Amino acid sequence: MQFHKYDVVIVGAGGAGMRAAIEAGQRCRTAVLTKLYPTRSHTGAAQGGMCAALANVEEDNWEWHTFDTVKGGDYLVDQDAAEIMAKEAIDAVLDLEKMGLPFNRTPEGKIDQRRFGGHTRNHGEAAVRRACYAADRTGHMILQTLYQNCVKHGIEFFNEFYVLDICLTETENGPVCTGAVAYELATGEIHVFQAKAVVFATGGFGKVFKTTSNAHTLTGDGMGIVFRKGLPLEDMEFYQFHPTGLAGLGILLTEGARGEGGILRNASGERFMERYAPTIKDLAPRDMVARAMATEVREGRGCGPNKDYVLLDLTHLGAEVLDAKLPDITEFSRTYLGIDPVTEPVPVYPTAHYAMGGIPTNIRGEALRDNDNVVPGLYAAGECACVSVHGANRLGTNSLLDINVFGRRAGIAAAEYATEHEHVELPENPADFVVSIVEGMRSSTGGERIADIRTELQTTMDLNASVYRTEDTLKQALTDVQALKERYARVSIQDKGKRFNTDLLEAVELGFLLDLAEVLVQGALNRKESRGGHAREDYQARDDVNFLRHTMAYKQGIEPGKAHEKTPQQVLTADIRLDYKPVTITRYQPMERKY
Amino acid sequence: MTATVETAPPAGSRGPVPPAPEGSTTVTVKIRRFNPEVDSEPRWDSFEVPALPTDRVLNLLHYVKWYLDGTLTFRRSCAHGICGSDAMRINGVNRLACKVLVKDLMSGGGKATTITVEPIKGLPVHKDLLVDMEPFFEAFRAVKPYLMTSGNEPTRERIQSQADRARFDDTTKCILCACCTTSCPVYWSEGSYFGPAAIVNAHRFIFDSRDEGAEERLDILNDVDGVWRCRTTFNCTDACPRGIQVTKAIQEVKRALLFRRV
Numbered sequence: 001m002q003f004h005k006y007d008v009v010i011v012g013a014g015g016a017g018m019r020a021a022i023e024a025g026q027r028c029r030t031a032v033l034t035k036l037y038p039t040r041s042h043t044g045a046a047q048g049g050m051c052a053a054l055a056n057v058e059e060d061n062w063e064w065h066t067f068d069t070v071k072g073g074d075y076l077v078d079q080d081a082a083e084i085m086a087k088e089a090i091d092a093v094l095d096l097e098k099m100g101l102p103f104n105r106t107p108e109g110k111i112d113q114r115r116f117g118g119h120t121r122n123h124g125e126a127a128v129r130r131a132c133y134a135a136d137r138t139g140h141m142i143l144q145t146l147y148q149n150c151v152k153h154g155i156e157f158f159n160e161f162y163v164l165d166i167c168l169t170e171t172e173n174g175p176v177c178t179g180a181v182a183y184e185l186a187t188g189e190i191h192v193f194q195a196k197a198v199v200f201a202t203g204g205f206g207k208v209f210k211t212t213s214n215a216h217t218l219t220g221d222g223m224g225i226v227f228r229k230g231l232p233l234e235d236m237e238f239y240q241f242h243p244t245g246l247a248g249l250g251i252l253l254t255e256g257a258r259g260e261g262g263i264l265r266n267a268s269g270e271r272f273m274e275r276y277a278p279t280i281k282d283l284a285p286r287d288m289v290a291r292a293m294a295t296e297v298r299e300g301r302g303c304g305p306n307k308d309y310v311l312l313d314l315t316h317l318g319a320e321v322l323d324a325k326l327p328d329i330t331e332f333s334r335t336y337l338g339i340d341p342v343t344e345p346v347p348v349y350p351t352a353h354y355a356m357g358g359i360p361t362n363i364r365g366e367a368l369r370d371n372d373n374v375v376p377g378l379y380a381a382g383e384c385a386c387v388s389v390h391g392a393n394r395l396g397t398n399s400l401l402d403i404n405v406f407g408r409r410a411g412i413a414a415a416e417y418a419t420e421h422e423h424v425e426l427p428e429n430p431a432d433f434v435v436s437i438v439e440g441m442r443s444s445t446g447g448e449r450i451a452d453i454r455t456e457l458q459t460t461m462d463l464n465a466s467v468y469r470t471e472d473t474l475k476q477a478l479t480d481v482q483a484l485k486e487r488y489a490r491v492s493i494q495d496k497g498k499r500f501n502t503d504l505l506e507a508v509e510l511g512f513l514l515d516l517a518e519v520l521v522q523g524a525l526n527r528k529e530s531r532g533g534h535a536r537e538d539y540q541a542r543d544d545v546n547f548l549r550h551t552m553a554y555k556q557g558i559e560p561g562k563a564h565e566k567t568p569q570q571v572l573t574a575d576i577r578l579d580y581k582p583v584t585i586t587r588y589q590p591m592e593r594k595y
Numbered sequence: 596m597t598a599t600v601e602t603a604p605p606a607g608s609r610g611p612v613p614p615a616p617e618g619s620t621t622v623t624v625k626i627r628r629f630n631p632e633v634d635s636e637p638r639w640d641s642f643e644v645p646a647l648p649t650d651r652v653l654n655l656l657h658y659v660k661w662y663l664d665g666t667l668t669f670r671r672s673c674a675h676g677i678c679g680s681d682a683m684r685i686n687g688v689n690r691l692a693c694k695v696l697v698k699d700l701m702s703g704g705g706k707a708t709t710i711t712v713e714p715i716k717g718l719p720v721h722k723d724l725l726v727d728m729e730p731f732f733e734a735f736r737a738v739k740p741y742l743m744t745s746g747n748e749p750t751r752e753r754i755q756s757q758a759d760r761a762r763f764d765d766t767t768k769c770i771l772c773a774c775c776t777t778s779c780p781v782y783w784s785e786g787s788y789f790g791p792a793a794i795v796n797a798h799r800f801i802f803d804s805r806d807e808g809a810e811e812r813l814d815i816l817n818d819v820d821g822v823w824r825c826r827t828t829f830n831c832t833d834a835c836p837r838g839i840q841v842t843k844a845i846q847e848v849k850r851a852l853l854f855r856r857v
């Protein structure tokens with residue numbers, strides 16, 4: 001076992017992690033621990049843009065952006081946080097430009113902007129051009145630019161270090177975060193990192209679903225770690241299905257395609273979004289478009305031999321626009337479906353895309369222990385966090401914004417905290433929990449295969465907990481997930497070695513997926529209403545009287561400061577307890593959501 | 596080196612494999628294996644895998660790992676050609692395993708198909724298809740791949756014309772997968788050469804109108820291990836999964852060095 005001591009440890013090297021690292025690394029001794037090589041993270045797969053009311057091409061302001069974010073999130077957004085994000089969006093974009101990000105330009109040489117779903121002029125009058133973009137590679141450019149700046153600032157990375165636990169030390173002020181424990185993939189060695197502050201930026205958990213735009217590596221590790229410590233996860237039932245995944249594959253086709261004028265059509269060629277969102281049509285928020293598509297298919301108006309998808313028509317845009325503004329998705333369609341969007345419409349269907357919920361934080365990125373108290377020294381940012389700026393449904397582009405605004409905030413806050421505080425002693429035997437997980441996995445002879453459990457998990461989640469849900473389907477999903485968790489206790493791996501044991505890695509990842517699927521389903525069962533990305537067919541209306549509040553899920557019977565005394569089995573099988581947290585409402589009272 | 600064909604599932608694998616999907620054919624995936632923990636030298640393992648024409652090679656590797664041999668080791672993440680994790684030598688050429696479809700590798704005329712997969716060349720093999728990327732990233736970092744400017748920053752964005760932005764568009768697409776660098780014969784024989792990817796990333800800044808570090812980077816690339824090592828074999832351009840005109844970019848850097856003008 002190896003021991004390291006830093007001021008700030010950042011877990012994850014995607015957009016939020018590297019944005020935090022650029023801030024923390026210039027202020028105090030910082031290490032970035034990352035499961036993947038930097039630039040491999042899924043920030044790079046984001047395409048369409050990053051919204052900020054620069055007003056470079058038409059009138060706009062941050063208040064409209066705030067309103068759109070709140071309404072897009074079906075009023076479950078914490079409005080103070082959304083306001084901060086919309087205000088700081090402008091500097092976040094300008095900062096990236098100054099770091100070198102090659103945005104597309106207007107004829108005057110300013111950052112160009114385009115339309116995106118749910119982003120409107122003057123509280124819903126019409127779509128507004130707010131998304132700053134670099135072709136359909138905005139996420140790629142952000143990831144590269146942030147990594148380039150990490151190189152510039154000499155940020156210290158520990159590549160392929162898989163963090164499996166955090167250290168919480170019980171003090172008179174409650175539990176304090178004192179470090180993280182990582183498994184080094186190259187050697188199988190365990191590393192303990194003592195730190196004054198730990199920032200989680202580990203991304204989402206799309207791999208609980210079968211059809212997803214997410215990478216294989218997006219297994220919710222950070223959320224899972226925090227949850228297993230007896231700390232809460234917020235609003236996990238709100239999962240976004242992006243309307244335009246390549247049919248059957250789930251590969252993302254940016255909403256920017258509709259921002260540039262793309263149209264969704266059903267089997268009869270009808271522009272069906274006119275019926276669901278008469279004002280902004282194809283540029284309605286993602287939850288509405290995804291439901292509209294699912295409804296079209298259900299009611300027999302789907303396309304193809306099985307009538308199981310709709311078409312994204314880009315043919316009227318012309319080769320030049322596709323080449324200049326949407327080159328990557330044009331190529332994806334050609335490569336993976338053999339369809340040329342210049343001449344043929346592209347088969348699309350909703351794909352599991354983004355977790356609105358996650359580790360609850362305040363606006364400084366500090367992780368919450370309950371509704372009112374933070375865990376000193378623990379921070380989270382990006383998709384793994386829930387501030388909540390996305391509420392029940394995230395608007396397109398707001399994730400790239402979130403990672404930059406709150407990645408930066410968490411990095412600064414963590415560094416300031418580290419500067420003002422001394423190291424707190426680690427709990428006794430801080431690596432024991434991780435050692436027993438890893439060794440347990442290596443020595444298991446249970447005979448259950450990783451791929452079988454994972455496939456069954458993804459199948460039931462796709463079938464029972466996706467765009468539309470009911471009590472029955474959710475109960476089925478819960479039964480399935482819990483049965484799979486039992487089987488997971490008997491999972492065993494073939495690779496018993498120490499060196500780059502990715503078999504072991506996948507087994508551990510699967511454990512996180514199962515934990516998170518269970519929370520998602522429990523939250524969804526409990527939320528007897530339809531709001532944003534959570535659509536209950538048996539409770540179709542939004543119910544502000546009973547459910548205008550955040551769900552807070554805990555593992556029962558685990559005290560954060562004493563969690564390290566539990567065995568992995570005790571932690572994994574703990575029941576889930578649900579609680580609520582009020583929504584912060586400042587400017588906007590909930591209204592009916594029409595577009 | 597011995598070629599072995601696996602007929603039975605390797606020791607430790609359990610349970611039946613999932614039913615082959617409709618329309619699939621069986622292909623042989625022949626993989627270069629090496630685990631320094633247990634092997635004294637590399638070997639080839641072959642696996643019979645059901646494959647659909649639209650499957651990516653990555654799907655086949657997953658099938659092997661998930662159902663036949665859990666010790667098979669490779670990197671992958673996004674699975675659609677964006678993250679750059681799964682560069683491999685597939686049937687002798689550098690490709691991303693997630694961007695090559697089986698239908699493009701099928702033998703014609705009903706002949707049995709064999710797909711060979713090896714690690715990319717020129718970087719030390721850690722295990723199976725997984726190589727040490729550190730020398731590659733070291734070369735990347737050496738060309739100062741970040742915007743260099745002087746003076747006070749503007750309040751708003753820097754102004755850049757559409758033509759100036761277009762000047763370096765091609766090289767902004769790089770995903771650092773190493774397909775180009777590890778397809779370069781010069782890189783194979785002289786590991787000290789910066790390699791195409793590093794030069795591509797230098798190009799991305801040298802030709803960015805906002806950048807003031809061109810001289811510094813050109814000096815670095817004028818080094819004995821710099822652009823002059825390039826023999827214009829075009830392997831890099833052929834290998835780039837992003838379609839970057841890599842050789843052209845290298846030539847433009849050479850020209851900038853000759854005329855000290857970008």
